[in-house]
Amino acid sequence: MESTQVIVAGAGPVGTVAALRLANLGYKVILCEAGANCAVDLRASTFHPPTLEMLDELGIADTLIEKGLKAPIYHFRERASGDVVEFDLSELEGEEKYPFRLQCEQHVLSNMIAEKLAEHPNAQVKFNHRVVHFAQSDEGVEVALEGPFAVEKIKGKYLIAADGGNSIIRKWLGVEFEGFTYPEKFLTLSTKVELKDYIDNLAYVSYVSDPKEWMVLLRVPSVWRILVPADESQSDDYLLSDDKKNQVFNDLIGRTDVETEHRTIYRVHQRVAKKFNHGRVALVGDACHMNNPLGGFGMNSGIHDAWNLCHKIEQNLTHGHDDERFAMYDRQRRPVTHSFIQAQTMQNKKMLEHNPEENHGLRLQEMKDFRDDPVKRKAFLRKQAMFTSLELERSIK
Numbered sequence: 001m002e003s004t005q006v007i008v009a010g011a012g013p014v015g016t017v018a019a020l021r022l023a024n025l026g027y028k029v030i031l032c033e034a035g036a037n038c039a040v041d042l043r044a045s046t047f048h049p050p051t052l053e054m055l056d057e058l059g060i061a062d063t064l065i066e067k068g069l070k071a072p073i074y075h076f077r078e079r080a081s082g083d084v085v086e087f088d089l090s091e092l093e094g095e096e097k098y099p100f101r102l103q104c105e106q107h108v109l110s111n112m113i114a115e116k117l118a119e120h121p122n123a124q125v126k127f128n129h130r131v132v133h134f135a136q137s138d139e140g141v142e143v144a145l146e147g148p149f150a151v152e153k154i155k156g157k158y159l160i161a162a163d164g165g166n167s168i169i170r171k172w173l174g175v176e177f178e179g180f181t182y183p184e185k186f187l188t189l190s191t192k193v194e195l196k197d198y199i200d201n202l203a204y205v206s207y208v209s210d211p212k213e214w215m216v217l218l219r220v221p222s223v224w225r226i227l228v229p230a231d232e233s234q235s236d237d238y239l240l241s242d243d244k245k246n247q248v249f250n251d252l253i254g255r256t257d258v259e260t261e262h263r264t265i266y267r268v269h270q271r272v273a274k275k276f277n278h279g280r281v282a283l284v285g286d287a288c289h290m291n292n293p294l295g296g297f298g299m300n301s302g303i304h305d306a307w308n309l310c311h312k313i314e315q316n317l318t319h320g321h322d323d324e325r326f327a328m329y330d331r332q333r334r335p336v337t338h339s340f341i342q343a344q345t346m347q348n349k350k351m352l353e354h355n356p357e358e359n360h361g362l363r364l365q366e367m368k369d370f371r372d373d374p375v376k377r378k379a380f381l382r383k384q385a386m387f388t389s390l391e392l393e394r395s396i397k
C-alpha cells in the first residue's frame, strides 16, 4: 500500500495551501481531489492582508498579486441616498506588509499551487481521486480513494479534510454541523461592463445597503461581480433568466442590454462543526465552517485554519504525536470561528439589509463614528482585515 506522511482531501484553496505548506516544510504529502482539476468557479475573490503574508511565506504572494487587483479602499454605501462610508487600508502602510485586500479569483490560487505541487519533490497530486472511506488508529489513517478505474488505498500519519461544505469526512466522523441555512438564495452575476462608468467613486469592494435589495459589488481582474439576495419563492429558472438579470442591471445602472459572463445561485449557511480535530483527522475550511460571503472571510479563515493545523502536524511529525498539541488546533481555531467569522458575517448582513430588529440608522452612525475616530478606525480596519482574529487565536494557549 502506498504510504505518505499527510493525506489532504480536496484541492480547493484551503487543501492546496495545506499541502504546499507541509511539502515546503519537508514532509511528504498526497493531495487527493475528486475533480479532474481545481474547480474554476466564481466564489472567493478577496484575499485579506494576513492571508497574503502566509502566501508570501509559501513564495507565491508576488505572483498572485501580479494576477489580481490591489484594493486598499472599500466602501459601505447606502443605495438610496448614495451616502458612502470609506475605509482605506493604506493607513496600515509601514505597519503591515500588505496594506490592501487583493481582488483575485480563488481558483487562480488553487491552480497555481496545484502546478507547484506537481513539480514538488515532497508532493503528489491525485486528481480524479475521491476519498470514499477512511479508518484511523493510534498510528495513523488508511484512506480509500475511488479513481477512474479502481479503488486504491493509501496510508499516512494524518488526514486533513479540506473537502468542502459537503465534507464526507465530517459526515463519517458523525460531527454535528451546527447552525442554520438562510432562507433566501444568493445570486451572483458577472459582467465585463465597467460599472465605474455609471457609479461615481466606486471602490473595487463595495457593500451596498438597502431595505429592498442590498448588494455587493466586487471587481476582479476580468469582470465586475454583483451579488444580490433572492427570495426563496423565486425559482432558479427565473433567477437565471434575462428578466431577472435585466431587473438587477436596470435598477443598478439603468441598462437592460448588459451581457453577463456568469450567473450563479448559492445557498448560504452559517454553520460550525462541533469539533475540528478527531484522532488523526482534522477538518479545515468549509469542511468545518461556512458563513455568508459578506466580508470575504470564508476562504481566508480556511487558509488560517490550514496554517495553524500544519504547525501542529509539523510539531507532531518532528517530536512524536501528542493528542494535546493536536487538540490545540481546535481550541484555537473554533472559538475564533464563532466569535469573529460567524459573528461578523451575520452583523455585516444585518447592516446591509436594514434588518427590522436592528436600528439601521444607529448602525450607520456607528460606522461613521469608526471612520471619523482614528483609534476606532484603526481597530475596525484591523478587525475587518482579520488581524484581530489571528491575534485572538495566538492568545489561546
Ligand SMILES: Cc1cc2nc3c(=O)[nH]c(=O)nc-3n(C[C@H](O)[C@H](O)[C@H](O)COP(=O)(O)OP(=O)(O)OC[C@H]3O[C@@H](n4cnc5c(N)ncnc54)[C@H](O)[C@@H]3O)c2cc1C
Residues within 6 Å of the ligand: 009, 010, 011, 012, 013, 014, 015, 032, 033, 034, 035, 038, 039, 042, 043, 044, 045, 046, 047, 106, 129, 130, 131, 132, 162, 163, 164, 165, 167, 168, 186, 188, 227, 266, 284, 285, 286, 287, 293, 295, 296, 297, 298, 299, 300, 301, 302
Ligand atoms: C458567492 C461566494 C463568494 C465568496 N467570496 C469569498 C471571499 O471573497 N473571500 C473569502 O474568503 N471567501 C469567500 N467565499 C467562501 C469561499 O468560496 C469558501 O470558503 C472556500 O471555497 C472554501 O475553500 P475549501 O478549500 O475549504 O473548500 P472548497 O473550495 O469547496 O474545495 C473543496 C474541494 O474538495 C473536493 N472534494 C470534495 N469532496 C471530496 C472527496 N470526497 N475527495 C476528494 N476531494 C473532494 C472538491 O471537489 C473541491 O475541489 C465565498 C463564497 C461564495 C459562495
